Amino acid sequence: MATTIKDIAKALGISHSTVSRVLTGSKSVNEKTKEAVLNAVKELNYIPNMSARSLKIDKAYNIGMFFSTISNGTSPFVFQTVINNVYKNIDKKYNVIVKGIDMYEKIL
Secondary structure, three states: OOOOHHHHHHHHOOOHHHHHHHHOOOOOOOHHHHHHHHHHHHHOOOOOOHHHHHHHHOOOOEEEEEEOOHHHOOOHHHHHHHHHHHHHHOOOOOEEEEEEHHHHHHHO
16 A cells, blocks of 8 residues: 555654645744655655645646547657657646547547
8 A cells, every 4th residue: 555644644753734744845844854754755655646635735737648549540659759758847746647539539
């Protein structure tokens, strides 16, 4: 199971609210605590759940990409180049959703 901010808080003996404040960049946390949280994040391999965060702040971090499927027109080179460039240029907080438009044509 994935590490949560509650797991980090429990390991450090602090509140999950404090962990959250550190991760969101709040200046109200002292440097010693901030350093301990960031070290625990690395040690416990914490990866933020952007879907959960989106629900909490009522803002989605999704980028949708629609292509013709490879069998119906999009060349593998173009597909790979576009996807690689999107990932190189977006912030890690975004989810990239890739769909084939050919699938939706069948539904409609």
